Amino acid sequence: MGCAPPRDDGLRPVKRQRIEPDGAHDGDDALSARSVPRRSLAQPPTHHRHRHLPHDVIRHLVHVAVIRTHYNAQVIRTLSSICSTWRFVTLEARQIWATIIFSYNRIGDDADGPRHFLTTVRDVQEWLERSGTCSKNVSLDCHRMPWEKLQALFLLLRQHAQYIRSFSTHHLPVSGMDPRALLVDNLLNFARLSSINMREHIGLGILDQDSRNIVLDRAPQVKSIAFDTVLDVERLEHGVRQRLDGLSLPSGDLYDVMWLLHFFGLPSLKSLAIGALHVTDDAEYTVCPVKSRTTSDADWTHGWDIDRTNGGLRYFEADSYEARVEDQRALTPFEAKELRKLYLGVRHTIYNAASDTGWAPLFRLLVAPNLEELALRDIEIDPFMIWNLSPVQNMIMTYRPPLRRLYLEGFSFDGIDLLEFLGCLPLLERLVILATRVSSAELCDLLATPQHDRDGARWLCPRLTELCIVHHPDYASHGQQVSRTAIEELARVRLAEHSLSSMLEIRLDRATLFQEGRAFYWVEDPAYADVRLSLFTDALQPTAWWQVCTGAESLL
Numbered sequence: 418m419g420c421a422p423p424r425d426d427g428l429r430p431v432k433r434q435r436i437e438p439d440g441a442h443d444g445d446d447a448l449s450a451r452s453v454p455r456r457s458l459a460q461p462p463t464h465h466r467h468r469h470l471p472h473d474v475i476r477h478l479v480h481v482a483v484i485r486t487h488y489n490a491q492v493i494r495t496l497s498s499i500c501s502t503w504r505f506v507t508l509e510a511r512q513i514w515a516t517i518i519f520s521y522n523r524i525g526d527d528a529d530g531p532r533h534f535l536t537t538v539r540d541v542q543e544w545l546e547r548s549g550t551c552s553k554n555v556s557l558d559c560h561r562m563p564w565e566k567l568q569a570l571f572l573l574l575r576q577h578a579q580y581i582r583s584f585s586t587h588h589l590p591v592s593g594m595d596p597r598a599l600l601v602d603n604l605l606n607f608a609r610l611s612s613i614n615m616r617e618h619i620g621l622g623i624l625d626q627d628s629r630n631i632v633l634d635r636a637p638q639v640k641s642i643a644f645d646t647v648l649d650v651e652r653l654e655h656g657v658r659q660r661l662d663g664l665s666l667p668s669g670d671l672y673d674v675m676w677l678l679h680f681f682g683l684p685s686l687k688s689l690a691i692g693a694l695h696v697t698d699d700a701e702y703t704v705c706p707v708k709s710r711t712t713s714d715a716d717w718t719h720g721w722d723i724d725r726t727n728g729g730l731r732y733f734e735a736d737s738y739e740a741r742v743e744d745q746r747a748l749t750p751f752e753a754k755e756l757r758k759l760y761l762g763v764r765h766t767i768y769n770a771a772s773d774t775g776w777a778p779l780f781r782l783l784v785a786p787n788l789e790e791l792a793l794r795d796i797e798i799d800p801f802m803i804w805n806l807s808p809v810q811n812m813i814m815t816y817r818p819p820l821r822r823l824y825l826e827g828f829s830f831d832g833i834d835l836l837e838f839l840g841c842l843p844l845l846e847r848l849v850i851l852a853t854r855v856s857s858a859e860l861c862d863l864l865a866t867p868q869h870d871r872d873g874a875r876w877l878c879p880r881l882t883e884l885c886i887v888h889h890p891d892y893a894s895h896g897q898q899v900s901r902t903a904i905e906e907l908a909r910v911r912l913a914e915h916s917l918s919s920m921l922e923i924r925l926d927r928a929t930l931f932q933e934g935r936a937f938y939w940v941e942d943p944a945y946a947d948v949r950l951s952l953f954t955d956a957l958q959p960t961a962w963w964q965v966c967t968g969a970e971s972l973l
Contacts, residue, residue: 472505482496489533490540491533511549515551517535517548519541519558521536521561522560550580551580554582555585586614611641612663615632615644633653641662641664641688642661644664644666647669647670658683663690668694678751686730688732689734691734735761736967737763738762750782751782753783753784759792762967785816791820792823794825794952794953804827804828805829821844824952827853830854839860839864845880845881847881847882847962849963850885850886850887851889857886857888858899864911865903881920883923883962885923885963905937928940
């Protein structure tokens with residue numbers, strides 16, 4: 418159920434439809450008693466004709482609007498120009514000014530129209546000053562920028578060097594200068610700089626590995642880096658690999674990634690983001706040799722003297738994933754004991770189109786017994802080609818990971834015993850199901866009814882506090898879809914049961930459930946009225962509680 422302060426799941430409309438409970442229900446007294454301490458969290462705001470929005474509400478609205486528009490400069494300017502109150506709150510929210518996206522002579526921007534990016538040195542100065550001492554993320558596109566203006570820009574950045582956290586640049590005019598000197602003189606003395614993009618397309622002119630090592634050696638505070646391939650990481654100096662805690666790659670083979678983690682000493686690596694991940698048994702597509710169960714480590718690494726220390730990877734993200742494996746038995750699993758979060762987008766290919774378990778190699782290769790958060794998204798969402806969740810069920814049944822958050826978009830529970838599946842998730846706190854083929858009515862019935870076995874009665878998912886169900890017209894018949902009445906009954910039952918955690922957030926399709934005393938209210942979310950809800954977002958922060966942030970650039 419919703420909370421009185423606006424949340425990141427969208428703005429509330431002024432009008433609401435009130436739904437009164439149908440008669441008396443057992444447990445109303447207990448429900449009322451339990452709801453009193455939370456009434457300040459559950460009650461929708463009261464309407465007053467001339468009421469002014471408090472500053473904290475305006476601040477929240479500004480924050481959500483800026484995130485949803487990816488820190489659009491024109492949006493920030495507009496919000497700060499509504500009135501004196503909005504201007505005061507917008508200027509006071511220094512964090513929204515701390516993301517600086519500069520593009521000189523941005524193609525497609527009308528000189529007299531809205532400016533979505535910062536386009537002048539003066540714009541950058543305005544953002545730097547208004548963000549104060551907040552840690553700043555700077556991204557520059559200096560295509561065709563005159564050298565004099567570029568010098569002025571870097572001089573300005575040096576004045577705020579102690580507050581710059583991450584830096585990325587594109588199309589830097591480096592003709593007639595030493596790019597290494599440019600970076601060392603202008604960037605690497607930034608005291609808070611912890612992330613840097615070193616991919617070829619950014620145009621820094623530093624493509625050879627020796628130059629990269631020199632630059633990184635001069636910036637010991639940099640611990641998160643974006644590279645082009647796994648080989649770029651392998652060629653790093655030992656000291657740089659030792660301190661690396663974040664790595665971003667545009668694409669890669671899963672087995673190459675395992676090879677990197679297992680043999681090349683990344684003891685501090687905590688986060689790994691890959692744009693397009695694939696698995697293949699074809700040597701043409703891999704950097705490392707495909708290791709069989711009988712291949713020795715010495716043969717697999719060509720006898721190289723390598724560091725076998727293994728990093729404690731806690732976060733692994735692949736925005737898209739596809740399997741090209743025909744003989745999956747040739748691949749050796751990798752155990753990531755410290756892995757806590759796994760975000761994965763699954764893509765259909767000719768290799769796995771004929772099989773519901775064609776994407777299963779990942780869960781056989783990447784063993785994560787301590788996984789706490791799992792997000793899976795079918796990228797294409799084809800009603801005629803939908804993945805079955807059997808590989809996930811097998812992983813959960815085998816390793817019993819302490820899953821606390823489970824996000825699913827575009828999958829199928831066909832052939833899966835929901836009772837058995839939910840029974841393996843005793844620690845689950847958040848369940849998000851978008852466009853997934855599942856009987857949501859059966860799901861709600863199981864969650865609203867204690868299950869009896871030889872050990873007595875037990876509740877499924879006793880810690881569940883957040884539930885989001887979004888139906889898809891092609892995936893479920895009318896009989897499988899849950900009604901608002903059933904959702905209200907689920908909330909009422911779990912509120913009245915003292916041994917269960919209270920349901921704090923419930924979303925059904927495009928509406929959120931609110932409670933006031935014994936009554937429930939459904940509030941439609943206009944922000945997603947005409948768009949398909951998507952589990953993954955490439956925003957710097959999630960704009961809704963039921964979303965997760967992805968994208969290979971999210972670490973920078």
